[in-house]
Amino acid sequence: MLKVKSRAGESVQQMIRRFKKLCEKEGLIRDMKRNAYYEKPSEKNRRRMRKAQRTINY
Numbered sequence: 001m002l003k004v005k006s007r008a009g010e011s012v013q014q015m016i017r018r019f020k021k022l023c024e025k026e027g028l029i030r031d032m033k034r035n036a037y038y039e040k041p042s043e044k045n046r047r048r049m050r051k052a053q054r055t056i057n058y
Contacts, residue, residue: 002026 004019023029039047 002028 002019002022004015004022006015
C-alpha cells in the first residue's frame, strides 16, 4: 500500500503529483490496466513468449 505524507509547506497538488509518480514507479497503473479485462491463458502465454523472445534477441 502506497502512502504519501505531507512535507512542510507542500501543497495538495504537489502531494498528488508525488503519489502519481510513486504509482507509476511501482507499476500499479500498468497492472490495473492489464487486469481490467480477462485475458485467456493462451494469450498470457503468447505475451510472455513474445517478451522472452525480445530479451533473447537483444
